[in-house]
Amino acid sequence: MDILPNALLAYLDDHCDPEPEALQQLNRETHLKVLRPHMLSGHYQGRLLSFLSKMVAPKCILEIGTYTGYSAICLAEGLAEGGILHTIEVNREMEDIINSHFKLTNVENKIKLHFGQAEAIIPDLEADVFDLVFIDADKKNNFTYFQLVFDKVRSGGLIIIDNVLWKGKVYGPEKDTDTENIRKLNDHIAVDSRIEKLILPVRDGLLVIRKK
Numbered sequence: 001m002d003i004l005p006n007a008l009l010a011y012l013d014d015h016c017d018p019e020p021e022a023l024q025q026l027n028r029e030t031h032l033k034v035l036r037p038h039m040l041s042g043h044y045q046g047r048l049l050s051f052l053s054k055m056v057a058p059k060c061i062l063e064i065g066t067y068t069g070y071s072a073i074c075l076a077e078g079l080a081e082g083g084i085l086h087t088i089e090v091n092r093e094m095e096d097i098i099n100s101h102f103k104l105t106n107v108e109n110k111i112k113l114h115f116g117q118a119e120a121i122i123p124d125l126e127a128d129v130f131d132l133v134f135i136d137a138d139k140k141n142n143f144t145y146f147q148l149v150f151d152k153v154r155s156g157g158l159i160i161i162d163n164v165l166w167k168g169k170v171y172g173p174e175k176d177t178d179t180e181n182i183r184k185l186n187d188h189i190a191v192d193s194r195i196e197k198l199i200l201p202v203r204d205g206l207l208v209i210r211k212k
Contacts, residue, residue, distance in 0.1 A: 003165050003201050012044050019043040022105045023070060029097065030068045039067050041136075041162075045203050046074040049134065049160070052208070053078025056158055058131030063087040064118045064145050065137030065162075069098040075134060076107045085111045086125055088118045090137070122148055129154050136162040139178055143185045150194075153211050159195075161185070165205025 002009055013019075019027070023046060031037040041049060053061070053075045061079065063072050066089035076085050085107075089098070092115045102108040114121050118137060130153050135145045142161055153159055164170070164186055169179040189197050189207060196210040 002203050003168060003205060009044065016044060016047045019046065020105075022101070023073060025104070026068060026070050026073070026097075026101045029101075030070070034068055034094075034097070041071040041074065042203065045206070046070060048200075048202060048206070050074040050077045052158060052160065053132060056132050058157075059083045060127045060130050061085040061132045061134070062122070062125070062127070062130045062149060062152075063134045063136070064122075064149075065089065065135070066094065066098055066113065067136070068094060069101050071134060071136060072098075072111055073101065073105050073107055075132065076110050078132075079110055083110065084127070086114060086127060087111060088114045088116070088121050088137075090115070090117060118145060119148065122152075128152065131157045133157075133159045134162070135159065139163055139166070140181050142182070143188065146185070146189075150211070155211055157211050159209040159211065161207040161209070163204045164199055164207040165201065167204060170205075 027040060030040050049071055054077065057078060057080045059080045060083060061075050063075060063085060066072055066087040072085060072087045079085060098113060102111055130149065133149045133153055135142055164182060166179055166182045170183050170186060189209060194212055198208055200206045200208060
């Protein structure tokens with residue numbers, strides 16, 4: 001998952017804000033109990049998501065892909081007073097671990113958890129405008145999700161898409177379907193004049209998009 005060398009990753013972890021204890025517990029529990037724990041955002045990426053959220057001070061956040069709730073908790077740290085985060089997860093088996101850690105971190109009243117397919121849920125959400133969207137779900141549908149949320153994001157709002165470097169495959173010779181889909185997404189975003197954009201080489205690559 002990580003693009004950067006391990007020694008550099010350790011240095012980055014040591015020189016950003018510490019991982020909150022409650023998130024350390026969630027990190028450990030995810031690695032002990034859940035399949036594919038590498039999908040967790042983790043310490044450094046989590047602090048980056050929190051940082052970006054605090055800069056925007058969003059009133060409304062949408063997250064597509066909750067997993068065990070780590071990134072949702074990080075993003076919720078930046079919510080404005082009375083703000084709400086909608087997070088969508090397709091796997092209902094995650095419900096207990098998600099809700100238990102939302103309660104542990106005192107964000108359960110700031111987060112609305114939805115189960116099901118994002119394409120079906122997003123059009124029916126109460127929120128009409130999002131200040132920040134984080135897309136971290138099934139990669140083949142990233143472009144669909146981008147198109148689905150774009151008109152709902154306010155001018156100056158952020159869309160963040162995870163895993164856009166795809167273990168380095170996007171700039172290598174690989175031609176598999178997933179890699180090609182992510183290349184197409186990145187190439188489309190690169191020439192979209194409605195937005196400002198950059199890819200951060202954090203873990204598996206974060207594409208940060210600002211809507212003009």
